[in-house]
Amino acid sequence: MTRTPEITNVARRSVLLGLAAGSFVLSVRLSSPAQAQEKKFGGEGMPGGIKDDPKLFLSIADDGTVTLLCIRAEMGQGIRTGFQTVIADELGADLGRVKVLQAPGNQTKFGNMDTDGSRSMRHHFMPLRRIAAATRQMLAEEAAAKWGVPVTEVKADNHGMVHGPSNRRLEFGALAKGAAARPVPPADKLVLKPVSEFRYIGKDVPLIDNMDITTGKAAFGIDARVDGMAYAVVARPPVFGGKVKSFDAAKTMKVPGVLKVITIDPPTPPVVFQPLGGVAVIAENTFAAIKGRSQLEIQWDDGPNASYDSVQYRKTLEEAASKPGQVVRNNGDVDKALAGAAKRLTAEYYVPHLAQSPMEPPSATARVTPEGCEVWVSIQNAEAIRTDLSKRFNVPIDKVTVNNLLLGGGFGRKSKPDFASEAAICSHAMGGRPVKLTFTREDDLQHSFFHTVSVERVEAGVDANGKAVAWLHRTVAPTIGALFVPGANHEMPLELAMGAVDNPFDIPNFRVENPEASAHTRVGWFRSVSNIPHAFAIQSFAAELAASLGKDPKDYLLELIGPARLIDASAMSDAWLYGEDPKRYPFDTGRLRAVVERAASEAGWGRKLPAGRGLGIAAHRSFVSYTAVVTEVAVGPKGEITIPRVDIAFDCGAVVSPDRVRSQLEGACVQGVSLAMLGEISFKNGRTVQTNFDGYELTRIDGAPTEIRTHLVNTTAFDKPLGGVGEPGVPPVAPALANAIFAASGKRIRSLPIRDQLAGKV
Amino acid sequence: MSKFTVNGKAQDFTGDPETPLLWYLRDVVGMTGTKFGCGRALCGACTVHLDGTAVRSCQVQVGDIDGQAVVTIEGLSPDGNHPVQKAWRDLNVAQCGYCQVGQIMQAASLLKDTPKPTDQQILDAMSGNLCRCGTYPRIRAAIKRASGAA
Numbered sequence: 001m002t003r004t005p006e007i008t009n010v011a012r013r014s015v016l017l018g019l020a021a022g023s024f025v026l027s028v029r030l031s032s033p034a035q036a037q038e039k040k041f042g043g044e045g046m047p048g049g050i051k052d053d054p055k056l057f058l059s060i061a062d063d064g065t066v067t068l069l070c071i072r073a074e075m076g077q078g079i080r081t082g083f084q085t086v087i088a089d090e091l092g093a094d095l096g097r098v099k100v101l102q103a104p105g106n107q108t109k110f111g112n113m114d115t116d117g118s119r120s121m122r123h124h125f126m127p128l129r130r131i132a133a134a135t136r137q138m139l140a141e142e143a144a145a146k147w148g149v150p151v152t153e154v155k156a157d158n159h160g161m162v163h164g165p166s167n168r169r170l171e172f173g174a175l176a177k178g179a180a181a182r183p184v185p186p187a188d189k190l191v192l193k194p195v196s197e198f199r200y201i202g203k204d205v206p207l208i209d210n211m212d213i214t215t216g217k218a219a220f221g222i223d224a225r226v227d228g229m230a231y232a233v234v235a236r237p238p239v240f241g242g243k244v245k246s247f248d249a250a251k252t253m254k255v256p257g258v259l260k261v262i263t264i265d266p267p268t269p270p271v272v273f274q275p276l277g278g279v280a281v282i283a284e285n286t287f288a289a290i291k292g293r294s295q296l297e298i299q300w301d302d303g304p305n306a307s308y309d310s311v312q313y314r315k316t317l318e319e320a321a322s323k324p325g326q327v328v329r330n331n332g333d334v335d336k337a338l339a340g341a342a343k344r345l346t347a348e349y350y351v352p353h354l355a356q357s358p359m360e361p362p363s364a365t366a367r368v369t370p371e372g373c374e375v376w377v378s379i380q381n382a383e384a385i386r387t388d389l390s391k392r393f394n395v396p397i398d399k400v401t402v403n404n405l406l407l408g409g410g411f412g413r414k415s416k417p418d419f420a421s422e423a424a425i426c427s428h429a430m431g432g433r434p435v436k437l438t439f440t441r442e443d444d445l446q447h448s449f450f451h452t453v454s455v456e457r458v459e460a461g462v463d464a465n466g467k468a469v470a471w472l473h474r475t476v477a478p479t480i481g482a483l484f485v486p487g488a489n490h491e492m493p494l495e496l497a498m499g500a501v502d503n504p505f506d507i508p509n510f511r512v513e514n515p516e517a518s519a520h521t522r523v524g525w526f527r528s529v530s531n532i533p534h535a536f537a538i539q540s541f542a543a544e545l546a547a548s549l550g551k552d553p554k555d556y557l558l559e560l561i562g563p564a565r566l567i568d569a570s571a572m573s574d575a576w577l578y579g580e581d582p583k584r585y586p587f588d589t590g591r592l593r594a595v596v597e598r599a600a601s602e603a604g605w606g607r608k609l610p611a612g613r614g615l616g617i618a619a620h621r622s623f624v625s626y627t628a629v630v631t632e633v634a635v636g637p638k639g640e641i642t643i644p645r646v647d648i649a650f651d652c653g654a655v656v657s658p659d660r661v662r663s664q665l666e667g668a669c670v671q672g673v674s675l676a677m678l679g680e681i682s683f684k685n686g687r688t689v690q691t692n693f694d695g696y697e698l699t700r701i702d703g704a705p706t707e708i709r710t711h712l713v714n715t716t717a718f719d720k721p722l723g724g725v726g727e728p729g730v731p732p733v734a735p736a737l738a739n740a741i742f743a744a745s746g747k748r749i750r751s752l753p754i755r756d757q758l759a760g761k762v
Numbered sequence: 763m764s765k766f767t768v769n770g771k772a773q774d775f776t777g778d779p780e781t782p783l784l785w786y787l788r789d790v791v792g793m794t795g796t797k798f799g800c801g802r803a804l805c806g807a808c809t810v811h812l813d814g815t816a817v818r819s820c821q822v823q824v825g826d827i828d829g830q831a832v833v834t835i836e837g838l839s840p841d842g843n844h845p846v847q848k849a850w851r852d853l854n855v856a857q858c859g860y861c862q863v864g865q866i867m868q869a870a871s872l873l874k875d876t877p878k879p880t881d882q883q884i885l886d887a888m889s890g891n892l893c894r895c896g897t898y899p900r901i902r903a904a905i906k907r908a909s910g911a912a
Contacts, residue, residue: 286789692804694804
């Protein structure tokens with residue numbers, strides 16, 4: 001079977017079809033010098049920026065089939081359906097006749113393609129509309145010219161152009177060729193469709209890949225098949241920073257099907273996304289490669305992290321949290337306010353390392369020849385592969401082709417291209433024979449870019465009326481920055497601004513400190529990143545404060561948030577704001593309050609519950625969206641925890657695909673429950689203790705909330721900037737669950753995972 | 763040598779008899795609908811039907827299935843319209859979709875043996891299939907829908 005090359009060949013040809021024909025006159029949109037010097041935000045601020053030239057992305061065939069080249073990776077967030085929806089609606093097309101092909105990686109040509117940070121619809125809703133509107137206007141001009149009528153009298157109507165006064169109609173397919181020869185209208189001449197006329201945007205539509213997914217035809221990265229390919233797995237140093245001392249492959253070479261054994265060099269600092277080095281076994285099929293690897297005899301030099309031990313390291317973090325650290329936000333005089341407070345409360349929270357563990361483990365197929373490199377893969381950041389292979393094999397970046405297939409989940413793991421680099425190294429060693437490299441699950445869990453591990457210490461002082469007057473938060477966690485700067489031991493601004501500094505609580509004396517923490521493994525992005533430990537600590541502590549004061553947790557949370565107001569990022573020492581413009585995205589506490597109120601009312605907050613049941617609440621802004629969760633927990637006689645229901649209220653601003661937003665929230669609830677109840681990667685002697693799903697447990701269907709009710713707020717605010725969707729559902733889930741457990745049992749959870757912490761204590 | 767059928771088509775296999783059915787299907791035959799998830803029967807992504815029973819193909823050695831019939835997602839229904847597949851589409855169950863082939867094969871097996879499963883029977887039958895995207899609430903609803911209960 002050679003299905004994959006056919007798919008990717010179509011993808012590459014498509015830019016040459018229809019509207020992409022060479023006679024296009026391009027409109028060049030130059031920035032004025034003044035604009036060029038301004039700091040850029042949002043999509044424009046990303047490497048490669050935003051491209052909105054229809055020539056690059058849209059084609060219309062003679063039969064009317066519209067084809068969109070999608071520059072975002074599909075990893076379950078539904079972006080292919082979302083992009084199809086926006087294009088079809090703004091163009092005036094029939095949704096079912098808009099096909100979506102994945103663009104090959106090319107940041108220079110297509111603009112930024114890094115599918116990360118809950119940015120896809122947030123950054124591309126308006127560019128997609130411009131692309132479709134420009135195309136619609138070109139089709140209208142073509143129809144008007146054919147009919148000899150003013151273009152203002154021509155309207156798009158379900159995949160055709162119509163002239164009302166003369167009752168004439170021409171289909172898009174019949175107009176495509178002529179329209180393609182017309183100039184692209186400049187941005188200031190584009191007329192966007194009124195929101196009131198949206199047909200698909202804001203409505204539920206079927207998933208574009210439904211049929212392929214349910215019949216097994218959907219091609220994920222691991223499904224790539226290239227003629228003549230071999231298969232490889234790699235034995236990597238079990239300790240980060242280790243390397244091969246010596247090895248013997250004699251037994252491996254006797255395994256039927258094994259073709260070759262090669263060594264891969266260890267990374268040179270900074271490690272960034274480089275492969276970890278080790279010994280690769282290349283064979284005629286994956287099983288032979290795995291079997292061959294099991295026969296390798298390798299002596300490892302474990303290197304400087306050989307003693308990394310999660311039990312010890314937790315003590316190191318706790319020790320650091322007990323002392324002052326680098327001040328990263330400071331308002332008022334916290335020490336004075338704490339000294340004068342009527343009551344003080346301190347608590348410390350722990351969240352361990354986690355692995356993203358997408359169900360499709362990392363896998364890539366590569367062919368490396370002197371002429372160039374071609375890769376078939378599922379990757380969030382295709383450009384990272386192109387950059388790496390271009391340098392690694394000294395070929396121009398234009399000679400590195402990355403075909404991005406569907407991702408069987410990403411969650412941040414597939415932002416890193418290490419597995420594609422390994423596949424390419426193997427292909428190179430095989431003289432250009434294509435090689436598919438697969439991570440087994442054991443590889444995935446031992447060689448992830450792990451979610452950080454953290455201790456969060458929060459102290460607050462309240463006055464005689466119970467009003468919080470001082471807040472001191474110490475966040476201690478190894479940083480993702482250590483990948484890029486060896487020895488980096490402070491959280492980066494973007495990590496701090498995931499909930500720690502951008503905390504809107506209405507407290508006059510407010511300090512956030514970040515003591516040092518060294519990284520002893522690879523720390524990387526995990527869905528919603530540092531928001532997880534920060535929100536767990538802050539939202540748990542808010543409920544602890546309420547309990548200590550005898551107040552209702554929801555009322556007290558609203559009191560902490562304070563009145564509805566707009567807070568500028570700079571007032572919170574937030575130097576990141578998810579890359580967005582502070583003027584467009586102030587922290588709107590009114591929106592946070594509104595989701596709290598909505599979740600609470602939908603959940604029947606305050607209702608009487610039987611013994612052993614409780615409700616917990618938590619709210620958090622992340623990725624410029626607002627989320628609140630109310631969780632109902634039942635604690636059984638032996639401390640067993642079940643979750644009958646979760647209510648999640650969400651405000652990401654305007655919603656393109658309500659069903660996909662709901663599905664992301666449902667998934668975020670399950671993933672949040674999973675990390676709270678079970679999730680833990682721990683290290684001993686530098687190695688991960690967990691190696692497969694028996695040790696690294698994930699929530700299964702019988703542990704998931706029985707009912708997840710999603711409540712979308714502000715879904716038609718199309719006049720306002722959009723928020724993220726993929727990640728912001730996760731952070732409040734763990735603290736809402738912990739707060740519910742407290743309400744149900746009186747037991748306060750400060751350390752994740754929860755597992756059997758309640759056993760025998762209820 | 764092992765002789766068996768995959769979706770009704772006769773197969774002769776002369777390679778390493780320890781080769782798991784999963785890798786035989788994916789790498790030798792080139793049928794990639796059946797997914798690799800863990801290699802240890804912990805996730806269910808590789809679920810196929812062997813003589814009508816749902817099994818984890820990563821744990822089935824090709825040398826052991828002489829004379830047996832394998833059905834994969836590609837052969838579950840000629841037109842992709844098995845009631846479970848339709849219910850999955852009706853409810854937009856999938857997110858990334860990777861585990862869903864295993865989920866669908868497992869659910870189809872459940873409904874064949876237990877056409878009207880209780881909630882507990884659904885949980886028991888499906889708890890071996892992991893979904894990292896967290897589509898479980900919709901999986902439950904889709905199974906009920908396919909069973910005619912909802």
